[in-house]
Amino acid sequence: MTRVLQCFRMIKIYYSPSCSSCRKVKKWFDDQNIPYEQKDIFGKELSKDDLMEIISKAEDGTDDIISPRSKIVSENDIDFDNMTVSQLIDFIRKNPSVLRRPIIVDDHRVQVGYNAEEIRTFIPRARRIAEMACTDEECPTFGDCDPSKDIQGLLKIKK
Numbered sequence: 001m002t003r004v005l006q007c008f009r010m011i012k013i014y015y016s017p018s019c020s021s022c023r024k025v026k027k028w029f030d031d032q033n034i035p036y037e038q039k040d041i042f043g044k045e046l047s048k049d050d051l052m053e054i055i056s057k058a059e060d061g062t063d064d065i066i067s068p069r070s071k072i073v074s075e076n077d078i079d080f081d082n083m084t085v086s087q088l089i090d091f092i093r094k095n096p097s098v099l100r101r102p103i104i105v106d107d108h109r110v111q112v113g114y115n116a117e118e119i120r121t122f123i124p125r126a127r128r129i130a131e132m133a134c135t136d137e138e139c140p141t142f143g144d145c146d147p148s149k150d151i152q153g154l155l156k157i158k159k
Contacts, residue, residue: 012037012038012039012106014050014101014102014104015101016040016042016101016102017040019102022101026102029122041101051089053105054105059110065099065112066098067099072098078091106122
């Protein structure tokens with residue numbers, strides 16, 4: 001099972017506890033039994049690596065992830081297009097409220113917000129990996145368990 005888990009990167013959900021769309025996204029992943037790692041954008045400061053991953057996977061750059069309605073953006077007329085990536089990351093780390101949310105990240109893409117149609121794209125890969133991780137040769141409870149829950153247990157993911 002270790003071999004499978006080494007190639008598997010957990011889905012990450014960047015959320016705010018007060019965000020209703022964030023709660024919908026987490027409930028959807030829970031209902032689908034798809035394991036994920038959750039990161040409160042207002043909790044511990046977001047890492048540079050986290051933000052680099054989000055930015056690099058955003059199809060439309062800052063337009064995808066930055067809320068123009070954010071108070072700090074609208075009041076200060078921030079020009080993200082003239083920032084270096086390093087400046088952008090530092091700005092977001094200091095002002096996480098500028099991020100749209102939730103932000104869902106996997107190996108290949110970023111999805112922002114809850115969209116019932118688009119979120120389904122996360123099912124096939126996660127379910128396929130979960131099923132590969134649970135085989136009769138490597139899993140003592142094969143056939144009697146939910147593979148995604150076994151992956152969560154092995155990775156010690158807390159929901």
